[in-house]
Amino acid sequence: MTDAIVQWLLSAGEGKFLATVLISMLPVIELRGGLPAGVAMGLPLRDAFFAALLGNLLPVPFIILFARRGFAWIRAHIPRLGRWVDRIEQKAWSKSDKVVRYQAWGLLLFVAVPLPGTGAWTGALIAALLDLRLKLAVPAITAGVFLAGIIISLLTYGAAALL
Numbered sequence: 001m002t003d004a005i006v007q008w009l010l011s012a013g014e015g016k017f018l019a020t021v022l023i024s025m026l027p028v029i030e031l032r033g034g035l036p037a038g039v040a041m042g043l044p045l046r047d048a049f050f051a052a053l054l055g056n057l058l059p060v061p062f063i064i065l066f067a068r069r070g071f072a073w074i075r076a077h078i079p080r081l082g083r084w085v086d087r088i089e090q091k092a093w094s095k096s097d098k099v100v101r102y103q104a105w106g107l108l109l110f111v112a113v114p115l116p117g118t119g120a121w122t123g124a125l126i127a128a129l130l131d132l133r134l135k136l137a138v139p140a141i142t143a144g145v146f147l148a149g150i151i152i153s154l155l156t157y158g159a160a161a162l163l
Contacts, residue, residue, distance in 0.1 A: 016041045017051045024055030030119045031056040031145055035152045045157055050147055056120045056145050063124035064137055092125045093116070099126050104140040107132070111144025114152055120145050 020043060024034030033053040038048030071089065074152035075082045095117065098106040111123040120141050 016043050020048055020051035021055035021058075024052040027089055027121045028116075030121060032114050032119065032152055035149060036156045039041060039156050045153060049153055052152075053145060053149050054119055057142060060120050060124045060141050061134060061138060063121065064128045064132070064134055067125055067128040088125070089129065092122060092129055095122060096126045096130065099123075099130065103132070104136050106145040107137060107140040108147075111141050112147035112151070114148045114155075119148070 019041065020034050020038030023037050024031050025031055026033075034052035034055055035048050038051055039045055041048075043051065071085045074085050074153065095110065099110055100106070102109075107123055110118055110126070111120055115141060122139045123144060124137070127141070
């Protein structure tokens with residue numbers, strides 16, 4: 001059964017689109033990995049861009065709304081994971097200085113830079129820890145992911161053109 005699903009994901013256009021969305025939803029990979037993966041699977045750059053953008057943005061409001069409560073629940077009910085949660089929060093706090101200073105613009109620029117440790121997941125976590133409102137955080141993260149997508153598209157398209 002799983003072989004049939006994987007085969008469909010890799011063969012059909014809709015499957016490649018969905019695979020790109022799912023890859024882009026992953027915390028470390030995000031759009032930065034999903035977009036090149038979509039292009040590598042044979043999606044046109046425009047479709048891969050849209051799928052990666054969609055996949056990367058889907059978790060953002062949920063992270064902003066529920067991260068702090070989820071972390072508190074984990075600390076209360078699964079104490080063994082408390083140190084893991086502390087490390088995640090410390091990592092987010094260590095990257096939040098520009099966001100604290102420049103608010104939405106800082107969040108946008110933080111998310112837009114396509115480097116490891118930046119992106120929509122970390123940006124949304126920082127927004128949650130700083131109690132930024134959805135009305136402020138989601139548009140900033142969306143714009144940042146869009147800019148990161150343009151940068152990754154240029155890098156992906158440029159690399160593909162060279163090959």
